[in-house]
Amino acid sequence: MTAISNVQKTKDQLLKGVSILKETLHSEDDVPHVFVVFGASGDLAKKKIYPTLWWLYKDGLLPKQTYFVGYARSDLSVQAVRDKSTQYMKLQDDEKDKFEEFWKYNYYVKGSYTERTDFEHLNQEINTLPKGDLAHRLFYLALPPTVFKDVSSNIRLCCMGHEGWSRIIVEKPFGHDSESSDDLSQHLSKLFREDQIYRIDHYLGKEMVQNLMVLRFGNKMFSPLWNRDHVQCVVITFKEPFGTMGRGGYFDESGIIRDVMQNHLMQILSLVAMEKPASTSAEDIRDEKVKVLKCMPPLDLDNVVVGQYTGDPEGQGDAKNGYLDDPTVPKGSVTPTFATAVVFVKTERWDGVPFIMKCGKALNERKAEVRIQFKDVPGDIFGGQCKRNELVIRVQPQEAVYCKMMVKAPGMNINPEESELDLSYGARYKGVKMPDAYERLILDVFCGAQLHFVRSDELREAWRIFTPLLHKLEKEKIKPAPYKYGSRGPQESDDLARRFGFIFSGTYKWTKPQL
Numbered sequence: 001m002t003a004i005s006n007v008q009k010t011k012d013q014l015l016k017g018v019s020i021l022k023e024t025l026h027s028e029d030d031v032p033h034v035f036v037v038f039g040a041s042g043d044l045a046k047k048k049i050y051p052t053l054w055w056l057y058k059d060g061l062l063p064k065q066t067y068f069v070g071y072a073r074s075d076l077s078v079q080a081v082r083d084k085s086t087q088y089m090k091l092q093d094d095e096k097d098k099f100e101e102f103w104k105y106n107y108y109v110k111g112s113y114t115e116r117t118d119f120e121h122l123n124q125e126i127n128t129l130p131k132g133d134l135a136h137r138l139f140y141l142a143l144p145p146t147v148f149k150d151v152s153s154n155i156r157l158c159c160m161g162h163e164g165w166s167r168i169i170v171e172k173p174f175g176h177d178s179e180s181s182d183d184l185s186q187h188l189s190k191l192f193r194e195d196q197i198y199r200i201d202h203y204l205g206k207e208m209v210q211n212l213m214v215l216r217f218g219n220k221m222f223s224p225l226w227n228r229d230h231v232q233c234v235v236i237t238f239k240e241p242f243g244t245m246g247r248g249g250y251f252d253e254s255g256i257i258r259d260v261m262q263n264h265l266m267q268i269l270s271l272v273a274m275e276k277p278a279s280t281s282a283e284d285i286r287d288e289k290v291k292v293l294k295c296m297p298p299l300d301l302d303n304v305v306v307g308q309y310t311g312d313p314e315g316q317g318d319a320k321n322g323y324l325d326d327p328t329v330p331k332g333s334v335t336p337t338f339a340t341a342v343v344f345v346k347t348e349r350w351d352g353v354p355f356i357m358k359c360g361k362a363l364n365e366r367k368a369e370v371r372i373q374f375k376d377v378p379g380d381i382f383g384g385q386c387k388r389n390e391l392v393i394r395v396q397p398q399e400a401v402y403c404k405m406m407v408k409a410p411g412m413n414i415n416p417e418e419s420e421l422d423l424s425y426g427a428r429y430k431g432v433k434m435p436d437a438y439e440r441l442i443l444d445v446f447c448g449a450q451l452h453f454v455r456s457d458e459l460r461e462a463w464r465i466f467t468p469l470l471h472k473l474e475k476e477k478i479k480p481a482p483y484k485y486g487s488r489g490p491q492e493s494d495d496l497a498r499r500f501g502f503i504f505s506g507t508y509k510w511t512k513p514q515l
C-alpha cells in the first residue's frame with residue numbers, strides 16, 4: 001500500500017471513530033447539558049477550558065443543546081470572558097459565524113465561592129436555561145485548592161441535577177501530601193460517588209500516553225522483552241525550556257516533584273509497568289495501575305537528586321534570571337525546580353529494574369519521553385562496538401516511537417552501526433489532527449468515560465510513595481544542586497542515572513528523514 005493510501009486509511013479510521021463518538025453523544029441530544037466553569041476569570045479557564053469547549057463545539061462533538069456557564073467572583077460578562085480567551089482559540093477566518101453561535105450558548109454568573117446563597121442563585125440561573133431543571137450538569141473546578149472544599153460542598157447542596165446526572169471535574173493539586181490528599185478525598189467522597197468525580201491529570205489525555213497500552217498489548221514482539229530479563233532501566237523524562245517566569249510564588253508552594261513527578265510521571269510509569277488488564281474497561285485498567293503503585297516502596301532520599309536553576313549571565317532575556325531572582329519566590333527558597341528520582345517496582349516482572357524519573361524547568365529543551373534501555377547483547381562478537389538498544393516513546397514535541405538499534409553499515413565491510421526504526425507521527429500521519437489533551441478529557445467527561453482520570457486509590461498510593469521524601473526535603477531544608485538555565489540539569493543527576501546502570505554513549509546521531 002502506498003504512503004498516501006495509508007494516510008487516507010488512517011483518516012478514514014479516525015473519521016469512523018469520530019462518527020461513532022458523535023452518535024454516542026448525540027443519542028442524548030434531547031437532554032440539555034450545562035457545563036459550569038468555576039474560576040471562569042482565571043488563567044486555566046482562558047487558556048485551556050474555553051478554547052477546548054470551542055474546539056469541541058465547532059467539531060460538532062458536543063451534545064446539541066450544551067450551555068456554558070462561567071462562574072467567578074469578578075464582575076465580568078460573557079463578552080469579557082470572550083475577550084480574554086479568544087487569543088488562545090486559534091480561530092480560523094471561515095469559522096466566524098460558528099464562533100458567534102458558540103458564544104450565544106454562553107452565560108456568566110458572578111458569585112462567591114463560600115456563600116450558599118450565591119450557589120442557589122447559580123442553580124436558579126441554570127434552571128432558567130431551556131429545560132435547565134432536567135439538564136445533565138458538568139462542574140469544572142478551575143480553581144485554587146483553597147476553595148475546593150467550599151465549592152464542592154456548595155455544588156452538592158445547591159446545584160445538583162434533578163433528573164439528569166451531575167459530574168464534577170477537579171484539577172490538581174489533589175492535596176499536598178498523604179494527609180491533605182486523604183482529607184480532600186474523604187470530603188469529596190461524602191458528597192459524590194466515585195463515578196461522579198473526574199480528577200484530571202492532563203498527561204493521561206496525551207496521544208502517546210494513551211498509545212502506551214496499544215503499543216504494549218497490541219504487539220506480540222514487545223511482550224517477551226518487557227521485563228527484568230531484558231530491560232536494563234526505564235527513563236521517564238519531562239523537560240521544559242523556561243523557568244517559573246513570575247509564577248514562582250505559586251510554584252514555590254509545590255516544587256517540581258509535586259508539580260510534575262508525583263502525578264504526570266507516575267501515571268506514565270504505571271502504564272509502562274502494569275500487567276495486561278482483563279479488558280480495556282476503566283476499572284480493569286485502573287486496577288492494574290494501582291497494583292503497580294502498591295508494589296513500590298516509598299522513595300529513598302539516597303536515590304534522589306534535586307536541583308534549582310541559576311541565571312545564565314550569557315543567556316537571553318529570562319534566561320539571565322535564576323529561580324531565586326524571581327521577586328515572587330521567597331528569599332533563600334530550597335524548592336526544587338529539577339528532580340531525578342530512582343524507584344523500583346517490586347513485582348516478578350520488574351524487581352531490580354530502576355525506573356529513573358527526571359523532570360525540570362529552565363532546561364535545554366522541551367521534551368517528554370519514555371526511554372526503555374535494554375541490556376547489553378551477551379556473547380559479543382563485534383569487539384564492543386554494539387550499543388544498547390533503546391525504545392523511545394516521545395510524548396512531545398513531535399510525537400514519535402523509535403527504536404535505536406545496530407545495523408550493518410551499508411557497504412563492503414561488516415561493521416555494526418547505530419541506526420533506528422523510526423515511526424515519526426508527523427510523517428506517518430501527515431495531515432491528521434491530533435486532539436489536544438483537554439479536548440479528549442473533557443469529551444470523556446461528557447461520555448462518562450473514567451479511564452483517563454485518576455481514581456482515589458491511585459492518588460493515595462502515589463502520595464504514599466512521595467510523602468516521606470517530600471517531608472524530609474522540607475524538614476531538613478535540603479539544598480538543591482544548582483544548575484544553569486538552559487543546561488541539562490545538575491551533573492549529579494547524570495551521576496545518579498549512571499549509578500543505576502543507564503549508559504549514555506554519546507555516539508548516536510539521528511538524521512532526520514527527508515520527507
Ligand SMILES: NC(=O)C1=CN([C@@H]2O[C@H](COP(=O)(O)OP(=O)(O)OC[C@H]3O[C@@H](n4cnc5c(N)ncnc54)[C@H](OP(=O)(O)O)[C@@H]3O)[C@@H](O)[C@H]2O)C=CC1
Binds near residue numbers: 402420509510
Ligand atoms: N522520530 C524522531 O523524531 C527521532 C528523533 N530523534 C532525535 O535524535 C536525537 C538523539 O536521540 P536520543 O534518543 O535522544 O539519543 P541520545 O543518545 O542523544 O540521548 C539518549 C539519552 O541520553 C541522555 N543524555 C544526553 N546527553 C547526555 C550526557 N551528556 N550524559 C548523560 N546522558 C545524556 C539524554 O537525556 P536528557 O533528555 O536528559 O538530555 C537522552 O535521554 C534526539 O533529539 C531525538 O529526539 C531520534 C530518533 C528518531
Ligand SMILES: O=C1O[C@H](COP(=O)(O)O)[C@@H](O)[C@H](O)[C@H]1O
Binds near residue numbers: 202240259260368
Ligand atoms: O501540570 C503541569 O504541566 C505543565 C506542562 O504541561 P504540557 O502539557 O505543556 O507538557 C507544566 O508547565 C506545569 O508546571 C505543570 O503544573
